Amino acid sequence: MSSLISNLNSALSGAAGYWLLTFLKVVLLLFIVLTVNAYLTWFERKVVAFMQTRVGPHRVGPHGLLQPAADGLKFLFKEDAMPAGVDKFVYLLAPFLALTLSLASLAVIPFGPKPLPFAFFGGHQINLWITNPDIGLLILFAVTALGVYGVALAGWASNSKYPLLGGLRSSAQMVSYELALTMSVVGVVLMANTFSLSRIIEAQSGRTLWGILPAWNVWSFHSGFPQIVGFFCFLTAAIAETNRVPFDLPEAESELVAGFHTEYSSFKFAMFFIAEYTSMITVSCLCTILFFGGWTSPFADSWTFTHYLPSAILIPFGLWVIYDGLKYETIFGRVALPGIGTALAAIGALLLAGIWIQPLQEANEFIQAPFWFLAKVFLFLFFYVWTRGTLPRFRYDQLMNIGWKLLLPVSIVNVIVTAAFVLYRSGK
């Protein structure tokens, strides 16, 4: 048995093993992201429902937890209608482009600083990213720039007036906001001196304000000027770029039915849907990386007790899920929910046991960085849902005014001020 493993290890140690490892990582990331996407729709519907004092999905599975699976099945089995007179090639290309590009952008996101602490795959380092190029940020912008085509071509190829108007609106909107989006991150690039996402995070790893706050770009003076203005410009432009409320004019249903994807049904519609939610995740990751220190903890390094925060969240949450599940109305819920709760609480307890057991301690230390990264990403995803539940849609002229007359000038001023501060710092 052990000789088999060592043979396997030596077979995987070459370049072929590296490609296989990357392929497996891509498959794993796709699986995780698509699952998160599915549950993001559930989360969004639940949160918006609670904001409007409704219950939200609660029929399929306990608390509606199987609703995403039901939706997915529905998409798969619906009739795949293609309207007459469409440009077939472009009509099929559009959802494919939208989905591929939004998923491709996740390849350059770094989720944690350190490779896995043990090497089992032919001795290759297993890093928490697919690839980490020096121009990660530029690649993301390149993919975003191409992302416009998915929406624009879908609108054009549908051979129908509402999709055409939606597609036109969206290409105008995305081109306008791309400028502000790019300008608003120039400040961060100036301060970090690099386009590499992991090095942008490392540049924010210090402490500021006599060690009280982490040196995150959004408020820290440590390497330039606080990017709070840049952050708001970026967030606004990014919400517009992903076509989400309050900038979802391309699919304003009261005016345009469903905008660019009116004529798409079945799984082709689902592809646009998944693309939109994946873009939300990418934007949340970018906000975290560029302005909120990525995987760095908000607490000082000396506060080691904060390393047990994941347990402190998981154990009570798991216990609550068990308690809630035991009095759930359906039998399936009374079995499934306590099961999930037990699993969560057990993971939390194992991490907490790291106080006494050395390997668990190492595991707990390892998950700190991904934990903070994902926690911040989750907050931004919640912000997305929150704005959807709160803000009404802008009018089209308001949208253009905000993009060109507010965000663009403000982000240019932000670049000039930041450049002056960086120059002053480097001169000292």
Add this chain to the structure above:
Amino acid sequence: MNAPLIIFFVLAVLAVIGAVSLILQKHPIHSALSLIVVMVALAGLYLLLGAEFVAAVQIIVYGGAIMVLFVFVIMLLNAGEEERTDFSKLAKFGGLPLALALTGLLAATMTKHGASLPNPGTAGTLAPTADLSTALFTTFVYPFELTSFLILVAIMGALVLAQREKS
């Protein structure tokens, strides 16, 4: 055949097919899409030469911004399929010989002076973006500023033209 060479041929074939299809397609949108394929394939070739910054900018500016405007205008005008007119006399008779002459000239130059051309970088190594920006802002600062001034003038020109139309 090593990996960079295979990637080069794939990208080169993609670029040529895109360019040919750009001319042969009847519908403006299909032509625009072919041009995007050419742009992206060129970006891949730049990346193969180690010019990562140029590759990214190629996609952002040409593949993204400029081609989106093309597509946008085609959609806005709702341009239909073009009618194929007869090729011009020059293209009909001079086209093939001229193309062959150009290819021959390029090939001859390559074979004669190819060895003495500056090496753009061995495959697999990347030119850091920082080096590029240092060169742009020190050695080539005057051409750089002049170019940006030229672009500024073009933007002003566009504004003036748009304003005149309004009044």
